[in-house]
Amino acid sequence: xxxxxxxxxxxxxxxxxxxxxxxxxxxxxxxxxxxxxxxxxxxxxxxxxxxxxxxxxxxxxxxxxxxxxxxxxxxxxxxxxxxxxxxxxxxxxxxxxxxxxxxxxxxxxxxxxxxxxxxxxxxxxxxxxxxxxxxxxxxxxxxxxxxxxxxxxxxxxxxxxxxxxxxxxxxxxxxxxxxxxxxxxxxxxxxxxxxxxxxxxxxxxxxxxxxxxxxxxxxxxxxxxxxxxxxxxxxxxxxxxxxxxxxxxxxxxxxxxxxxxxxxxxxxxxxxxxxxxxxxxxxxxxxxxxxxxxxxxxxxxxxxxxxxxxxxxxxxxxxxxxxxxxxxxxxxxxxxxxxxxxxxxxxxxxxxxxxxxxxxxxxxxxxxxxxxxxxxxxxxxx
Amino acid sequence: xxxxxxxxxxxxxxxxxxxxxxxxxxxxxxxxxxxxxxxxxxxxxxxxxxxxxxxxxxxxxxxxxxxxxxxxxxxxxxxxxxxxxxxxxxxxxxxxxxxxxxxxxxxxxxxxxxxxxxxxxxxxxxxxxxxxxxxxxxxxxxxxxxxxxxxxxxxxxxxxxxxxxxxxxxxxxxxxxxxxxxxxxxxxxxxxxxxxxxxxxxxxxxxxxxxxxxxxxxxxxxxxxxxxxxxxxxxxxxxxxxxxxxxxxxxxxxxxxxxxxxxxxxxxxxxxxxxxxxxxxxxxxxxxxxxxxx
Numbered sequence: 001x002x003x004x005x006x007x008x009x010x011x012x013x014x015x016x017x018x019x020x021x022x023x024x025x026x027x028x029x030x031x032x033x034x035x036x037x038x039x040x041x042x043x044x045x046x047x048x049x050x051x052x053x054x055x056x057x058x059x060x061x062x063x064x065x066x067x068x069x070x071x072x073x074x075x076x077x078x079x080x081x082x083x084x085x086x087x088x089x090x091x092x093x094x095x096x097x098x099x100x101x102x103x104x105x106x107x108x109x110x111x112x113x114x115x116x117x118x119x120x121x122x123x124x125x126x127x128x129x130x131x132x133x134x135x136x137x138x139x140x141x142x143x144x145x146x147x148x149x150x151x152x153x154x155x156x157x158x159x160x161x162x163x164x165x166x167x168x169x170x171x172x173x174x175x176x177x178x179x180x181x182x183x184x185x186x187x188x189x190x191x192x193x194x195x196x197x198x199x200x201x202x203x204x205x206x207x208x209x210x211x212x213x214x215x216x217x218x219x220x221x222x223x224x225x226x227x228x229x230x231x232x233x234x235x236x237x238x239x240x241x242x243x244x245x246x247x248x249x250x251x252x253x254x255x256x257x258x259x260x261x262x263x264x265x266x267x268x269x270x271x272x273x274x275x276x277x278x279x280x281x282x283x284x285x286x287x288x289x290x291x292x293x294x295x296x297x298x299x300x301x302x303x304x305x306x307x308x309x310x311x312x313x314x315x316x317x318x319x320x321x322x323x324x325x326x327x328x329x330x331x332x333x334x335x336x337x338x339x340x341x342x343x344x345x346x347x348x349x350x351x352x353x354x355x356x357x358x359x360x361x362x363x364x365x366x367x368x369x370x371x372x373x374x375x376x377x378x379x380x381x382x
Numbered sequence: 383x384x385x386x387x388x389x390x391x392x393x394x395x396x397x398x399x400x401x402x403x404x405x406x407x408x409x410x411x412x413x414x415x416x417x418x419x420x421x422x423x424x425x426x427x428x429x430x431x432x433x434x435x436x437x438x439x440x441x442x443x444x445x446x447x448x449x450x451x452x453x454x455x456x457x458x459x460x461x462x463x464x465x466x467x468x469x470x471x472x473x474x475x476x477x478x479x480x481x482x483x484x485x486x487x488x489x490x491x492x493x494x495x496x497x498x499x500x501x502x503x504x505x506x507x508x509x510x511x512x513x514x515x516x517x518x519x520x521x522x523x524x525x526x527x528x529x530x531x532x533x534x535x536x537x538x539x540x541x542x543x544x545x546x547x548x549x550x551x552x553x554x555x556x557x558x559x560x561x562x563x564x565x566x567x568x569x570x571x572x573x574x575x576x577x578x579x580x581x582x583x584x585x586x587x588x589x590x591x592x593x594x595x596x597x598x599x600x601x602x603x604x605x606x607x608x609x610x611x612x613x614x615x616x617x618x619x620x621x622x623x624x625x626x627x628x629x630x631x632x633x634x635x636x637x638x639x640x641x642x643x644x645x646x647x648x649x650x651x652x653x654x655x656x657x658x659x660x661x662x663x664x665x666x667x668x669x670x671x672x673x674x675x676x
Contacts, residue, residue, distance in 0.1 A: 106484055108564040108594050111491050143488040184485050214483035216458055247622060258562060259536020259591050265620035266641075267658050275620060311538045311545075313507065313521040343541060344521050367542065368660050 001210045004047045006089040007224055008206030012190070015179040017172050018202045022091030031072030034090040035065040041093035044071040048083040056080045061093050094204060095197035098162060101125050101136070102173060103189035104180040106211075112140045113180060115147065115173065117159040122192035135159070147177035168201030169193070183221070184214030236299070240292050242279055249274025250378045252303035254293050256281045256315050264309045267367060273375030276303045281315075290323025291330065298333050304381040307374035308339045309367055310349075317341040317349025325356055336377035337361045340370035384511035384556040385531070385576040385583075386474055386502065387415075387450070391515050394419040394442045394472070395433070396463045397454035404430050406454065406478075406519050413522050415515040418446040439463075439470040450474045452508070452517050457481035460504065464490045468499060475567070476517050477503035487565035494567060501567025507537035507559035518559065528553020530666060531577035531610075533570060534589035535562045539617060539659070543589060546663035552670070555583040562591075570600040578608050585611050585669055587662060588653075590644055592618035597644040605651035611669055614648050614655045615662045616641045 003011070009019045023034035024047070035042045046058030053059060058080050062068035068090060078085045099122030107114040118136045120128045129136045137158035141147050152173040156166045172193065180188050189207040196202055215222040237244030243258070251273045255261035261280045268275050277300050279293050297303060310320050320341065327333075337360060341349040353363050364370035393410065397403040398420025408431045411417040417433050419442035426437040436442040439451060451467040453460055453475065460479040467475045468490075482504050494501055502509055508518010513527035520537070524544045532547075532554050534540040540559055547554070558573050560566050570588060577583045586608075590597040597616065604612050619641040645655045654669075656662030 106488075106564065111488055111565050113488070142492060143485070144492050181485065184483055186484065211484045213457065213481045214485065217483075245622060247620075255538070257536055257538030259534070259539030259589070259617050260542055262536075262591055262617035262621050263539055263542065263615075263659060266617060269620045270658060311541045313537060313541055314519055342545060343524065366660070368658060 001212050001215070001221075001224075002049050003208040003210065003224060004049065004087070005045065005206055006047055006087070008208035009089075009203065011183060011208055012176075012179065012188075012203050012206050015175045015182070017175050017179070018200060019206070020091040020094055020202060020204070022089055025072060025088050025090055026076070026086065028069045028073040028076065031088055031090050032065045032069035035062060035068035038090065038092050042068055042090050043093050044068060044075055045089045045091065046075050046078060046080060046085040047087040047089055048080045048085055050081045050083050053080050058085065094194060094202065096192075096194045096204070097197060098165065098195035099192035100159075100161065100165075100169065100194070101128075101191045102169070102176060102193045103187065103191070104176050104185070105189070106186045107140065110140050112143060113147075113177070115139050115141060115151065115155060115177060117155040117161070117169070117173065119160050119162070125191060141177070146181075147174065149174060162195070164199060165195050165201055168195075172201055172203070183208070184211045184218060185209060186211050237279065237296050240296070242281055242289070242293060242296070244277065244279045244296050246277045246300060247275050248302070249276045250302055250304040250382060251374050252276050252297045252300070252306040253278040253309065254281060254290075254297055254306065255279075255309045256311065260309065260311055264307065264367070264371065267371040268307065268375060271368075271372045271375040273371070273378060276300060287319050287323035287326060290320050291327040294324070294327035294331060294333070298331060298335075303335065305335060305374045305378035306337045307370060308337065309370060310341050310343070312341070312343030312345060312349075315343070316345045317343060318345045318352060321349040321352035324361070325352065328358060328361070334360055336374075336381065338364055338370050338374040338377065340364050340367055384514060385573070385580050386500070386556060386558065387509045387511045387515045387517050389416075389514055391450050391517065392416050392418045392446065392448045393450045393452060393517055394421060394439060394446070394448035395452050395454060396421045396439060396467065397456075398422060398430050398433065398435060399425055399428070400454060400456075403454035407431075407433060407452075409522075410516050410518070413516040415517060418448050439466045439472070443470045443472060448472060450476070450517060453477040453479055453504070455479060457483070461486040461490060464501070465493070468494060468497070473499060475499065475501045476506070476508050477501065477561075477567070478506065478508060478519060479503070480505040482563070484564055487563065491565050491567065500572075502558065503561040503566060505563040506561030506566070507540065509556065509558050511556045512554050520557065520559070524548070525557060526553035529555055529582060529584040531555050531580065531583040531586040532557040532589070533573045533577070533586070534559055535591050536589065536617065539589055539591075542659045543587060543615065543662055546659045547587075547666060550663055550667045552663070552666060555580060564594070570596050571603045574600060574603060574608065574612070578610050583610060584673065585613065585666060587666060588612055588614045590614065590616045592616075592621050592641050592644075593639050595639060598647040601647040601651040601653060604653055611673070612653050613662060613665045613669060614653050615659065616644045616648075616655060
């Protein structure tokens, strides 16, 4: 689960990492009031989960509360690379003397936390890593013995952090690692980590990703999740506990298991079609789950044909077939639907479709033939 | 012969009195697996379809000589169950549980790698040696005894490819679902090395998907260390970048980890990659025919 900057900064602050004073605002008036409380110059920052917001005009500095209101009015509602700005973060403007980069991330290759530090922050860190790898100090940490002060010093010296900032950076790295563990984070990234005019080391941005599997032990963070999904169908799927992703073609896909669903997308593309969306009903799908899945998939009006590709393991094909009939009855869907059922109780499942399904539902025996049929039917319907 | 699971497997099922645990322990036993014990704290003395239940894994191992553990415990208790299984000394642990936090698995993995026990999963369908023993949740009717080793990150895709192989009357020596999470106990390479050492495996099918770099590492390993031929399949060419697809592991970050990058890495090392499950089965058939003619 990816968090917004303002949420991430509040989590960093709770770990004792210095961040500029700030407040979230959803209206220009709230931004003005926040600017009055903070005092002096403030930065108005669009809250979107996409890079490059500064260049897109999503960050502006205001000298007065009136100017803060004006900038907030311009930024709120702005579209930044397909993301609408619903909130701004109003924070005290910083006097930037140095820009560093610091992060703790989960390295799935090494299966360990990786701590990275660079004195060349504030720019595209991937570019620095590629063109000047020595400028990015990296250290894997043993998750059983943890991150020690000497690790932080090693990183600070190897990243060539300015001597006067070493103490502050070492302190922040230790707090960052502690936060990574406490929050069950997959990523905690500060870019830039600045040295301000007073010589203090301060986090000017925050990217935080929390492990969705660990949310059960962080009810406070789980509550934040509600604010991060914007697409209506994706939110509907999330509420019902299924994986749904919208794409831009015209063949809807329902499958069970992430691997089989991805394979189905590929086979549809090989057959010359384009997937409109897909839904992974997961293992052990019951009739009710199929009804839910169809509701989500068919709520997208770009879908011209639907491919149902199920391989029953725990999932029983007759349950899936019953669910399909119930869903069609309830939704009154008339678009062409191609069904391929294999695995547990496949014969019973196919018989249910052949004997009782309306004429717009056809059964195919193989994944390949089903994909071809669904693509043809989508083209005919377009 | 086979790998990981065979007639000598003596299985203890952790979480055996839960709905899923009881169902699959019973099915594994019916398939022929020696399911010798179950564990649920506080339920020692009970039995599940004749399988005795113990309070701890250590008790189960002492009393029954179990050498393999299967974990069916819900995610918030699974980490403890895994550490308990490791400390009991069983050789092999198969963890079916889906949804274990990554931080927990980092600790389990680091601890595990200091010893020589084997963990398969978590978030996996298990291991089956067709006709001999099944440890996990795979639909056994899809598999038949044979000489092709199959390993995969995805459950349903494993079944699909086995079904395609069955169309050509090709069976499997052992089928291993390694699991779809970012941290799994055994990588492709760990399992490939076992198939390479197995005299009854003539060819290996490796089924990968987007995310991570394990397939790329496997490509290097195959080129440098394997004489057994490998045919591969990668799912997710059409998957949108940066989207999570059910398996926490299947996340693309930037350009690396894409299906195309994995296909290229494998083909560069001489591994044939099928574009769909049907083609994978044809490639396997051709390969086997060639080696018979030689």
